[in-house]
Amino acid sequence: MLKIVVCVKAVPDPKEAHKIKIDPATKILTRSDVPFVLNLVDKNAMEAALQLKEQLDAHITILSMGPPPADNIVKECLALGADQGFLLSDRAFGGADAYATAYTLAKGIEKIGPYDVVLCGMASSDGSTEWVGPEMATFLKIPVVTRVNEIVEYDGEWWKVKAGLENGYRLVRVKLPAVFTVTRDLNTPRSLTFSGIIKARKKEITQWGIDELAVPEESAGQKGSPTIISNLATIDSKRTVEIITGTREEKAEQLVQKLADTGLI
Amino acid sequence: MKKQPGSVWVIAEQIDCRILDVSLQLIAHARKLAIELETSVEAVLLGDKMNEQTRQLFAAGADRVYLGNAPDLAHYQPEIYTEIIVKLAKERQPEIVLIGSTSMGRELAPLVAARLGTGLTAHCIDLVLDENKILESIIPAYGGLLSIICPEKRPQMATIAAGVFPKPEMDENRTGEIIALEVPDDIPRRIQTLEIIREKPQGVSFESAPIVVAGGAGAGDLEGWRKIADLAETLNAALGATRPAVDEGWAELETMVGQSGKIVSPELYIGVGLSGELQHMVGIVGAKVMVAINNDAKSPVFEQVDYGVVDDCREFVPVLINKIKEYQEKLVTC
The missing domain is CATH 3.40.50.620 (HUPs)
Structure with missing residues (x-):
């Protein structure tokens, strides 16, 4: 049986993310009342897992690290068809940078047990570093392919995938177990169904804290993060705008004149 | 010491x-x-x-x-x-x-x-x-x-x-x-690159383009997006996108301008249907002239450009394209 772990992240809803401010005293993001949603590209990782399960004998485990409300996105993945869910949640995990996040997730994966494939979205919409997949693979001592946009061959111990490059792709052969970070080009995620939501009610979410994971305190959260926010500043690169007024035609004409003045059109 | x-x-x-x-x-x-x-x-x-x-x-x-x-x-x-x-x-x-x-x-x-x-x-x-x-x-x-x-x-x-x-x-x-440097001989080789394919990029490349037109969520839909693309083509400009436009599937990730995408330094930047989110605006480094077209007069983008047009970009852009074409034709006949 192919054992798949899908790592997902609860991120502030990108539509309301502009409300998030930084606390100048603690230098940690105060997420205020912005709701958490499943990171967009993680849905493609989830969809990939579901499609594999449709074609192979597979088992899907969801893993997330985040505050207790993040169990909603784990539930969402269970309702989509995942078999079991784990949430790594502890105050000690708070303030983690990509390194500490990857380390904690790797510890979670090891505790879950044997696995063949780890799937995650290429980046989160809030941090958007792309570091967690490769760093997690490093801690798990397994190979990683980032920006996967097509799974070409998936039978057997060696998989073949296409990964995005600037204006092209690379075709990569990789031995399982492996981590794959996926792009939005990989597939079109399915929607939740009512029957899926009903079925998911019976599925349990296991919550693990720092003690269950046996992660040393100095390796978790802010303490385990090599990077810190040291300063905050505002930007004042404001220009003085001239608003062009008139009818639509007049505005267009005036704007063309301004563009012509640049000598570029 | x-x-x-x-x-x-x-x-x-x-x-x-x-x-x-x-x-x-x-x-x-x-x-x-x-x-x-x-x-x-x-x-x-x-x-x-x-x-x-x-x-x-x-x-x-x-x-x-x-x-x-x-x-x-x-x-x-x-x-x-x-x-x-x-x-x-x-x-x-x-x-x-x-x-x-x-x-x-x-x-x-x-x-x-x-x-x-x-x-x-x-x-x-x-x-x-x-x-x-x-x-x-x-x-x-x-x-x-x-x-x-x-x-x-x-x-x-x-x-x-x-x-x-x-x-x-x-x-x-x-x-x-x-x-x-020596190539180590104890590599596990669990991952092999079989092939690398790179195509010639479509459209005008960001690196060489004096003009960048960038579109955002204000395009509304793919049809609206095409109008912005037409504007870029008319101006022989590189076409960039904000993250929401990429998320909507109108534009390729490669064309995203901003913090997690391309950083550009054009002579002229035209932002269409976008609100001037910092994550996008930091992608435009040292543009000489900046223009914004947005239907919301209070949009923060108007604090960051030289010329602003308050209008629905879906209606305004086709009119603008016509005016640019008229101007370009006049130049040729002179």
């Missing part, structure tokens, strides 16, 4: 034996940091038959080049590249390691950072040294600029997009030392 700080490193990248511009830009910036730190600039270059190309690295400001030359290194192979760089970094203890924010760089950098147990920053729009000579990565986020530092672990690592730092002045007379 004061401890001599380690060097400032740049992991140079080559595609088909051509050194990427971003690598040269980073070397020139590394030079500035190295002068302040009173240390040297070192580049790591992996490829095949790359001896000749080291001259460019020296010309841009490198003092020393660690050169791996082998058929196995001709293109990016994650395991071998990581192994060579990690081994070398453990031996030479660089203070700072900079990598271009390319698809290779964004995979290789975290592989190296995790192995070295150190921090790594992304989407930097500037790199400076603070009063303790610690590297500050300046990153736009949440309506302001964050400085991120890696106070204890070394090296301090960062990825930077092409265009953040200017094109370096090349001093062809500069030379330096080349140190040959």
Whole structure:
């Protein structure tokens, strides 16, 4: 049986993310009342897992690290068809940078047990570093392919995938177990169904804290993060705008004149 | 005695034996940091038959080049590249390691950072040294600029997009030392690159375009997006997108302008149907003239441009295209 772990992240809803401010005293993001949603590209990782399960004998485990409300996105993945869910949640995990996040997730994966494939979205919409997949693979001592946009061959111990490059792709052969970070080009995620939501009610979410994971305190959260926010500043690169007024035609004409003045059109 | 700080490193990248511009830009910036730190600039270059190309690295400001030359290194192979760089970094203890924010760089950098147990920053729009000579990565986020530092672990690592730092002045007379690297023979080889396909990019490339037209969520739908694309075509401009436009599926990720995408320095920037979110606006570095078209007069974008048109871009853009065409025809007939 192919054992798949899908790592997902609860991120502030990108539509309301502009409300998030930084606390100048603690230098940690105060997420205020912005709701958490499943990171967009993680849905493609989830969809990939579901499609594999449709074609192979597979088992899907969801893993997330985040505050207790993040169990909603784990539930969402269970309702989509995942078999079991784990949430790594502890105050000690708070303030983690990509390194500490990857380390904690790797510890979670090891505790879950044997696995063949780890799937995650290429980046989160809030941090958007792309570091967690490769760093997690490093801690798990397994190979990683980032920006996967097509799974070409998936039978057997060696998989073949296409990964995005600037204006092209690379075709990569990789031995399982492996981590794959996926792009939005990989597939079109399915929607939740009512029957899926009903079925998911019976599925349990296991919550693990720092003690269950046996992660040393100095390796978790802010303490385990090599990077810190040291300063905050505002930007004042404001220009003085001239608003062009008139009818639509007049505005267009005036704007063309301004563009012509640049000598570029 | 004061401890001599380690060097400032740049992991140079080559595609088909051509050194990427971003690598040269980073070397020139590394030079500035190295002068302040009173240390040297070192580049790591992996490829095949790359001896000749080291001259460019020296010309841009490198003092020393660690050169791996082998058929196995001709293109990016994650395991071998990581192994060579990690081994070398453990031996030479660089203070700072900079990598271009390319698809290779964004995979290789975290592989190296995790192995070295150190921090790594992304989407930097500037790199400076603070009063303790610690590297500050300046990153736009949440309506302001964050400085991120890696106070204890070394090296301090960062990825930077092409265009953040200017094109370096090349001093062809500069030379330096080349140190040959061995390809280790104990690589697990669980991952193999079978093929690399690169197509000629469609449309006008960002690097060379004097005009960039960028579209955002205000396009409304694919039809609205096509109008913005038409505007770009009429102006022979590169077409960029905000993240929401990419998320909607109207534009390719490659065309995203901003913090986690392309950094551009056009003569003229026209933002259409976008609100001027910082994450996008930091992608436009030093544009001479900036224009915004947005239906919301209160949109923050109007505080960041020279000329603004308050109108529904879906209605206004076709009219604008006609006026531009009229103007262009007049020019031809004169």
